[in-house]
Amino acid sequence: MCGLFGIKPDALFGKCIIRPSFPESWDSASVHTPYLSYKFHREGSKDVYEVTQNFTHPLQLILRMNLDAGRYVDITGNSDSVQTFTFDRDKQMSNIESRICSSYADSSKAKANTKEYIHKMGLDDISAVEKSQALNIDKYFNSNVDDIYKNEYLSPRSPYTTLEIPKQGIGQWCIPKRTAEINDSGLRAKIINDKYDTGIGVSFRSHAIGKNIIYTSLWDNYPDSVVILAKGKAKYACFLLAGSTNNMQSRIDNAIIVATYQDGTKDTLALRNPINWCPIEQEYYLDDLAFWTSPVKPYRVHLGSGIATRDLRKVITVGDIEKSVNGNPDSAEPQFIKDGAAEILKMPLNKEKKLRSFTLRTLSNDVVVGVMAITLQK
16 A cells, blocks of 8 residues: 555644555556545546545645656645545656655755754864863763673563564664674773873873763663763863664664753754764765765774774774674674774854753664763863
8 A cells, every 4th residue: 555556644744645656557546445545547648646535534635746866746635535636747747846845865965965064963073172171971970881782671672572672782683693792992991091082183081991981771771861060161072972773763863962051051962873873883884875974974983992083994894793692693784893983073062151061862762872971172
């Protein structure tokens, strides 16, 4: 129903989209369901759709006709029980002004290429500044960064059979024993007197021994958010972050960082897969088609060496996962990062306002999001 006949009810928003995908050679078709039926036939260049709906609460009907290059045009109806839609193929395809809609991916991709968006998403270049302050967030630490896939994430869980993520927080139904070994010994070896110098213009406070991250999650293992007190003014806040994300969290905000000022106003940085939020164990596969991201990547910090760079492939080998727990073979992730990698984002702030706090809040299920360090650039 959804593919060929394209019937897509959306009762939550009071509408039903009909987006047929008939072969060009078809000149008629019909479908009948308990809630909606329609007949389609062609009259020359015109496609005619006679639609009857029987929803308990009538929905607004929208006929969505495919054009080309992922574009489409909507013909908006009303909530009447019987409606007729006519689509003139010759007129619509020759009149570029009628191509009023494009796919979400197309519009988002164009947006992700703008300087404003790159700035907003914390992806600006990092450089040294005269004044900076590494915040002491030691009291908030609740884990070691390499604990992420050593835990068992058992609640909340559905009581029913589902294709849910495995209990170790990584993998999927067909590879339930997948894991990744995270080893931050290289990063810790670079920490001198509780200071980690990234070599790219910013330093962070961290520890060579002991807990070194504040993890948050909708799993019960960690709190869903943390509020970190701050003070003073700054132009940017640089965050050293690490955590997980999955296919089902793609193109959505996995978490947010909220900067709250003394006057109660706020700025927000969204952590969005794959724009500026990356899985600790791998790089993204990109082809600039279906698999695309911003042209500017986040800085990654290789945990096995402490090297910070925008392109890990220039400094380490990014390759296949050789094996999972109990020798389960797994070569489906060619972007695997040995030892794992954190990331650095540069959040723009209002330099005229005094800070009160930063809040990290996880929004998506099945992910763990953590902050390892914060440095203010003034």
